[in-house]
Amino acid sequence: MDPKIVLSVLCFAVLGCFIEESLQSEPSFSQKTQLKFASKTRYQRRNFTYEAPRNCEPLHISMVLRHGTRYPSRNDVEKIDKMLKVVNEVIDPSTQKHIGDLRFPWKNPFSRTHDKLLTSVGEEEMYNIAKELLKRFPSLLLRPYRPQNFDFISTGTSRATQSAMAFAFGLYEGRGGLGPSRFQPVSVQSREVNNDPLLRFFDLCPKYLTEVAENKTALLEYKKFKHGEQMRNVLQKVSSKLIINPSVISEDIIVGMYTACIFEVAIYDRANTWCQLFDDEDLMLSFVGKHSQLPENATDPSIEEKKYGTFMFAHGETLQPLYALLGLFMDREDLKADNFLKQLERKYRTSYIAPFGANIAFVVYKCTARDGASNKESECYGTKTFIVQVFVNEELIALPCCGKETECPLETFLQCFDSKPNMSCNLSSLCSVGSSGTEKSRVEL
DSSP states (O other): OOTTEEEEOOSSOOOOOOOOOOOTTOOOHHHHHHTTSGGGOOOOOOOOOOOOOTTEEEEEEEEEEEOOOBOOOHHHHHHHHHHHHHHHHHOOTTTOOOBTTBOSSOOOOOOGGGTTOBOHHHHHHHHHHHHHHHHHOHHHHSSOOOTTTEEEEEOSSHHHHHHHHHHHHHHHTTOSOBTTTTBOOOOEEEOOGGGOTTTOGGGGOHHHIIIIITOTTTTHHHHHHHTSHHHHHHHHHHHHHHTOOGGGOOHHHHHHHHHHHHHHHHHHOOOSSGGGGSOTTTTTOOOOOOBEEEETTSOOOOOOSSOSEEEEEEOHHHHHHHHHHHTOSOOSSOOOTTSGGGGTTOSOOHHHHSSTTOEEEEEEEEEEOOTTOOHHHHHHHTTEEEEEEEEETTEEEOOGGGTTOSSEEHHHHHHHHHTSTTOOOOHHHHTOTTOTTSOOOOOBO
16 A cells, blocks of 8 residues: 555444443543544643753744534534434333433533534633743743734634633633723634635545545445444343343434433533443443544654744544654554454543543754764754644644654654655645546555
8 A cells, every 4th residue: 555645534424343341440430431432522631741841942833723612513413402302202101211310301501503513621722722832932922922923723613712712711811901901802714614725625625525525335344243243232232221122222213312311421421311322331332433544644844934823723523634744643444343442452442532622732952062962953953953743632643754762853754745746735636536646545444
């Protein structure tokens, strides 16, 4: 397979792996469920100890963030509605035993009119991420806001733009000059959804649209698993808890219940309604997605502009190809319906790497002469060296192309991509259907 084509992922959440695990030494039920909803997982902040590289000062930060927690899509609301139409009709409330706080007939709390809108939880996620950045890089980010020094870029969706505003408020709270609260307005640049080659390149890529999004075989492994033994076991257990005939409900109804469970937790932090229908091992049905292959240089956030900070607010489909470009979270074997038990320890777990609010940051530092600096660096920068650190969801990580070192010399970082042929970020060439120079893309799960 052509090394220029890499596995990227998850256009939307569907079914995946199933395991059993002990309940001992586990977090609370609510905390557990939050960890198992793949790309529909709330952002979970962890306490990471951060120490700046020795004898270095930060010069610039570039960051790509997924929008915060949002309301379910219109399609997801319809899944819940269809499930409720069946369940509410077959369950007799007078004989139904209580299952947590689940009561019938249940009314769907989610509206089609809220289709993918940002929630207050999502606003808080962005606000808190900004506050943590301020603590880590005060010399860089406590500077007064000026449009020429800080870029805020968003896709043309309301959830991404509002995420940018919530983040900016956390960054500049009380440091502006507007009103008693000293609010600081910021400029947020955005482009139309169907004309955004930087942050929504996947909408402008004929190769992707033809061979993945509109490919009927893209969900083959998903369908195998959905109608497989593990899902049938879940269906039997849920039917038993609801005291209904298993023949009344289908796998699609189970998916509707799981969807309700996901957003009850993500938005309302309620794990005691629909999630109560699933045993702990059922909730380990990690919702994975159809894997597609995109050109690994299909996204290219720049760190070259002379600015203190560039903050880009986009989507899971923006972040994950970027992970692939950087060689992060790569597994040796693709996840399929018949090997999920072997893949329990896989690196590519969207619950952890691409939840709501997921983010990747590139920080460039200027350092005094450091041991081990290359001759080429010394020739270019004299007594100064420049290094890059990369953070995923606020955690410092090592890039494979940097020799798995967390402090990557800038020259090495740039050579990671300069050494790749055809790194032109020419979307027309990369996404041309049947284009030469790249191996034909395969759709796998």
